[in-house]
Amino acid sequence: MDSTVPSNDGFPTADVDPADEVKQLRDDLRRHNRLYYVEAKPEITDREYDRLMRRLIDLEEAHPELAADDSPTRRVGGEPIAGFVTVEHRTPMLSVENVYDETALAEWDARVRKRLREHAADEARQAAKAAGQELGDGDEIPDPPVTYLLEYKIDGVALALLYERGVLVRAVTRGDGARGDDVTHNARTLGGVPLRLNADPAAIPEECEVRGEAYIRNSDFAQLRADREAAGDEAYANPRNLTAGSLKLLDPALCAKRKLRFLAHGTGYVSGGDAAAFGEHGTFLNELRRWGIAPTPEVRTATDMPGLVAAIGEMIEAVPSLDFEVDGIVVKVDSHAQREVLGLRSKSPRWAVAFKWEKWEAVTTLTDVTFQVGKTGRVTPVAALKPVEIAGTTVSRASLHNRDEIERLDLKIGDRVVMEKAGKIIPHVVRVELEERTGDETPIAFPTDCPICSHMLLREEGGVDFRCPNEACPGRLRGSIKYFSSRKAMDVDGLGEKLIDALIDAGLVKSLPDLYRLKDRREELLALERMGETSVDNLLAGLEKSKSQPMWRLLTSLNIRHVGNTVSRALAGEFGTLDEVMRHDADSLAATDEIGGIIAASLAAWFADPANRATVEEFRALGLNLGSEAEKKPKAETDGVLGGKSLVVTGTLTRFKRDEIEELIREHGGKASSSVSKRTDYLVAGARAGSKLAKAEKAGVPVLNEEEFAALVGLPAAESTESKAET
Structure with a gap:
């Protein structure tokens, strides 16, 4: 040669x-x-x-x-094609059943468990018969445990990739579920789609159809839209439509310029092997990653309804931070063997359901944009809005997430914007009413330097966020303290945002452990503006009280990526102490319920940093609770006056904070649920309880006010208004 x-x-x-x-x-x-x-x-x-x-x-x-x-x-090469060929799916691409509230989700969960229970009973009877025995009516068969895997439902275009002996040979759109268009020429250009799997052909199925979603990242869409408008062309409508249109281009070189990507979530036709041989869907997703195919990110697991509800809530809260559009959360039975038992309906599998949320919209005006620096240094643009009511609450501010989102929306100050609240949780800007522009709107200038400390901002390589690299930035410290003291973390009374700013400006707090050294700086606290004896006493008492918070709250407050309340509770229940958590490596942490490989790796990396371990040691020396054996095993569901009971809390509370009353429910053996169903044992109702109260009354669910709930769990009656006034 x-x-x-x-x-x-x-x-x-x-x-x-x-x-x-x-x-x-x-x-x-x-x-x-x-x-x-x-x-x-x-x-x-x-x-x-x-x-x-x-x-x-x-x-x-x-x-x-x-x-x-x-x-x-x-x-990125290849010749344009003359037209599309319709291909029949060897395994139909079924849709997924939708549910829109916790009640419907609980009913689906009950159907799954019932079917698995009946199958287990049949197997037990057959085994007994084969052994010459017979099960009696009193013989109990334990319910098979079920693990659910939760994935974001990406709002893209469904695509099936067929690999033969590890080589991509065909890509077909979903079409009508029975047949779709062959778009192999364009699929070759997608990020996350290897043309050859990174695996020994002998170790993978001879034919393996990987299914997932083609999509365009919001950040890429923003740039594509800006480029098109700069060229004087009509702007693209939204990422999904652009994805669908790109896959139908005849010239793959044009499709390559659209920067489409692919995320896998399952399999279709398989021969010469079996994807189910991996045992669990989560294991198979990890295997796809090793093969070089990008699986759906931020996957979570749950083993019961409270875990499902908590995980779904956390995933919905994280939706605005994602760089792709989602329109739900898919809940799947993880075990392939259990999927076989559950089977399929004509149009959807029995082992999966899509949880979707209602959306409420309103139109208002963007009056300004400010920039906040968070606990990790991330700079977030925040929209100031003319106050508008959405789903019963007044919205005057909303996160704009990052510079790319501003560009994607083509947002300007003075614009009329459509606001949306998904699941009554987080308001965000959906779109600009371009036809209402007057010409007086002004562009939004994203800063190049930190708005707090003036350090030059750095953009994450391959990411969308700009961050302040200065670890001593007051903005980063402010964000860390705000999160540390919040209700979801250490729940420190008396430590509001203005006081946090004052403590940092005065140099009294330069790290999180410094909060617990404030007791030795009382005179300096009294010298702060609007800090009298009572305010100082309340702050110091709140900090002292927080020292005895359960270990899971301290773990939550450390701000470890992917580690929220649900994960922290699971770790506390498994290990008891922070020392035990730190002692385990990523593999052993991943074996814990609710903890996957991504979360385990994040935990292990955080505790491997000497600076983070030093912070933990400072907390230990200052007397904070780092856990105990008593925290290792959560109370049995049958313990306590609320053992095994499901309670829903609604309305405006006066005696308790929402987090406090839900914690009391768990402490006394009950489950804190978010919607009323036939399984609800009590509804605790405050003022303006609304539809949940009406639903409970219609269903005959007992309704308690706050004082009745307090009496039920053995708390003393609250002081009357008159007594407090006299005091």
């Missing part, structure tokens, strides 16, 4: 076998594709990647005999 190869800066030009260099370049590019699209851990710049790709293209053009269908160069 001719040893002469095209010259290119930095690459060998002689005495090199082109076949060897081509193989090395292909391996390197596949590896970098995986790091970028699947692992989100790029090692080289886009410019360096393009340089490697250009070199490979030059070599393949100089040596046509080295061409290969699975070469990375084929991701």
